[in-house]
Amino acid sequence: MSLSGLDYFVVAVYLVAITAFGSWFARFQKTTRDYFLTDRSVPWWAICFTIVATETSTLTFIGVPAQTYASNGNMAFLQLGAGYIVGRFIVSMLFIPAYFRGELFTSYELLQRRFGTRVKTLSAIIFLVTRSLADGIRLFTTAFVIAIVMQVPVPGVVIVLGAAMIVYTMRGGVSAVIWTDVVQMFVYVAGAAAVAIALLNRIDGGWSEVLRVGRETGRFVAINPTFDFSIPYTLLGATLGGIAIALSTHGTDQFLVQRLLSARSRRDASLGLVLSGFVVFAQFVLFLLIGVMLYTYYQQTPLPQPLTRTDQILPIFVVSEMQNGLAGFIVAAIVAAALSPSLNAMAATTISDFYLPYVNPTADQATQLRAAKLATVAWGIVQLAVAIGAQLMRQSVLDAGLAVLSLAAGSVLGAFLLGTLAPSIRERDVFAGMIAGLLVVIAVWWATPIAFTWYLIIGAGTVCAVAFLSRALTPAPTGAV
Numbered sequence: 001m002s003l004s005g006l007d008y009f010v011v012a013v014y015l016v017a018i019t020a021f022g023s024w025f026a027r028f029q030k031t032t033r034d035y036f037l038t039d040r041s042v043p044w045w046a047i048c049f050t051i052v053a054t055e056t057s058t059l060t061f062i063g064v065p066a067q068t069y070a071s072n073g074n075m076a077f078l079q080l081g082a083g084y085i086v087g088r089f090i091v092s093m094l095f096i097p098a099y100f101r102g103e104l105f106t107s108y109e110l111l112q113r114r115f116g117t118r119v120k121t122l123s124a125i126i127f128l129v130t131r132s133l134a135d136g137i138r139l140f141t142t143a144f145v146i147a148i149v150m151q152v153p154v155p156g157v158v159i160v161l162g163a164a165m166i167v168y169t170m171r172g173g174v175s176a177v178i179w180t181d182v183v184q185m186f187v188y189v190a191g192a193a194a195v196a197i198a199l200l201n202r203i204d205g206g207w208s209e210v211l212r213v214g215r216e217t218g219r220f221v222a223i224n225p226t227f228d229f230s231i232p233y234t235l236l237g238a239t240l241g242g243i244a245i246a247l248s249t250h251g252t253d254q255f256l257v258q259r260l261l262s263a264r265s266r267r268d269a270s271l272g273l274v275l276s277g278f279v280v281f282a283q284f285v286l287f288l289l290i291g292v293m294l295y296t297y298y299q300q301t302p303l304p305q306p307l308t309r310t311d312q313i314l315p316i317f318v319v320s321e322m323q324n325g326l327a328g329f330i331v332a333a334i335v336a337a338a339l340s341p342s343l344n345a346m347a348a349t350t351i352s353d354f355y356l357p358y359v360n361p362t363a364d365q366a367t368q369l370r371a372a373k374l375a376t377v378a379w380g381i382v383q384l385a386v387a388i389g390a391q392l393m394r395q396s397v398l399d400a401g402l403a404v405l406s407l408a409a410g411s412v413l414g415a416f417l418l419g420t421l422a423p424s425i426r427e428r429d430v431f432a433g434m435i436a437g438l439l440v441v442i443a444v445w446w447a448t449p450i451a452f453t454w455y456l457i458i459g460a461g462t463v464c465a466v467a468f469l470s471r472a473l474t475p476a477p478t479g480a481v
Contacts, residue, residue: 008150010328014187018180019164042262046182047272050259051250052279053181053188061188061334062145064284066310068219068291075222076233080453081284083242085277090243091251092270094420099257100266108254108353114419115427117357122434123412124353127254130408131342132379136386139165141311143387145334148312149319149327158387166380169343170373178262191333192286195314198322199293204300210289213296220292232451241406241453246277248409248456252416254349255342290314343383347375406452407445410459411437417460418467425467428474433467 042050067077098110108127112120143157150157168180203209214220224234232238250256250273263269294313304320307313318330351372356363363371411434418425418433437459444450444458 004323004325004327006325007328007331010325011146011150011331014332015160015164018184019168041264042178042259042268043264044268044272044275046178047259047263047268048275048279049185050178050181051256051273051276052283053185054256054259055249055276055280056185056188056283060283060287061192062141062311062314064287065291065294065314068288069295069313070310073291073295074219074224075285075288076224076238077288078222078281078284079224079233079235079238080242080245081281083239083244084246085281086239087243087246088250088274088277091247092273095251095416096260096266096270096273098420099261100269108349111415111419115415115430118431119415119427119434120353122431123252123415124254124349126408126412126438127349128346128379131253131255131346132382133386135342136383137390139383139387140390142334144311144391145315146331148315149331154391155388158384162380162384162387166343166377169380170376178259188333189283189286191330192283192290194322194326194333195318195330196286196290196293198326199290199297199317202301202321203293203297210293210296213299214292217295219295229454230449230451232453237451237453240457241451244410244413244456244460245406245453247417248406248413248460252412253409255345258345258348343376343379346379347372350375350379406455406459407441408438408459410441410456410461411435411463413456414460414463414467418464422464422467425471429467429470430463432470433463433465436466437463 064077067073068075108120108124111123139158139162140154142161143154146152146157146161147154200206200210205212224231224238226234227236228234229237232241250260260269260273263272291313294317297317298313303316305316307316315334318327322330351368355371355375356368360367360371414437415430415434418430440462441455441459445452445455450458
């Protein structure tokens with residue numbers, strides 16, 4: 001069970017081509033505005049596609065089919081996707097108007113204007129730490145899949161993929177990230193469609209058999225009304241959790257906010273964001289159906305090797321059943337789903353929120369660009385280290401990636417909500433709330449079985465409660481704000 005020479009050739013050509021395409025944008029990077037915001041020239045449809053590609057990773061490509069392939073699998077994951085859509089509408093009404101007032105390079109500069117340095121700095125630190133961990137897991141997941149299908153060591157794959165990601169992001173800036181995202185979205189969707197077609201061609205009874213098996217085993221059940229806080233994908237937990245995740249990732253996290261700030265206008269940003277929610281939901285449906293097809297197929301055909309985790313099922317099918325370069329194309333699609341790096345967003349945060357305020361406030365554009373590129377490389381190395389260390393992880397890669405983002409992001413979400421909706425709250429109130437939110441969520445994660453879909457809600461709720469309590473207990477002096 002191994003890839004052919006043609007498969008290896010397809011993967012190699014794709015990696016070289018996407019690196020060269022991304023690096024081509026280096027010619028347009030003259031200022032930090034170009035490097036971080038593409039001089040705000042991206043149309044709504046590209047905003048939509050880059051958000052979809054950014055949000056879709058190898059975690060989606062192999063983790064979502066595993067949700068319906070598992071022994072008790074179903075489509076309850078779609079409840080999270082429904083929350084994503086609602087959350088995007090709220091972001092477009094609540095946060096995007098604020099981002100398009102003035103010249104912002106990062107989302108955390110908005111907190112600086114509203115509260116001051118401490119809140120902005122803490123939020124930026126949380127972003128840099130959680131994004132390094134989450135995207136390191138994302139890179140590991142890709143390497144894990146490729147290592148299975150190519151029968152090579154995971155660390156070597158991590159280094160090759162990481163090097164390609166660092167090179168084109170460092171050279172081409174956010175333009176490279178956005179426009180390679182647009183290309184790669186179509187590549188991985190085509191890869192998923194190819195897997196679905198290959199499965200249907202191999203299943204005795206075709207689509208009718210998939211429907212029968214899916215109905216009889218409960219794999220088409222999409223709503224779980226259970227009130228159990230330890231189960232991640234329930235109607236209440238997943239829907240509210242999905243809304244909170246969308247508010248956090250698309251409304252406050254620099255990784256995705258940077259895409260919105262690159263749009264031609266506030267309208268383009270809002271339209272691209274809202275439409276991306278429906279595209280992502282459709283993708284979830286496709287990948288969940290692939291999981292049902294995989295389950296149906298392997299009820300008829302023996303597994304070529306035993307599974308140690310359900311995440312392995314799609315890569316095992318690809319390498320054992322797809323031939324004539326198709327396996328190489330699917331591997332390229334999996335790579336495409338992974339190579340939507342956060343490195344440029346992390347560099348933007350490093351330069352705007354740390355380097356310029358604290359290290360070199362008088363740096364000219366040439367100096368800032370050099371520092372930005374060095375920061376890109378440095379954060380790329382950090383993510384490589386996380387990816388290599390993630391081999392020790394045992395839980396579902398999909399749940400692990402979402403949980404990492406949810407652990408600390410609730411504090412930042414709470415700060416943004418207070419900054420937007422509570423004009424009486426002061427910097428010291430929200431800072432105390434953020435610290436409390438971090439401690440409470442870490443305690444919940446450590447000591448309770450509560451599912452990760454509640455982490456953001458608990459964190460943001462704690463921030464707001466403590467901030468209002470602080471405001472009530474320590475009123476401002478007469479005449480002060």
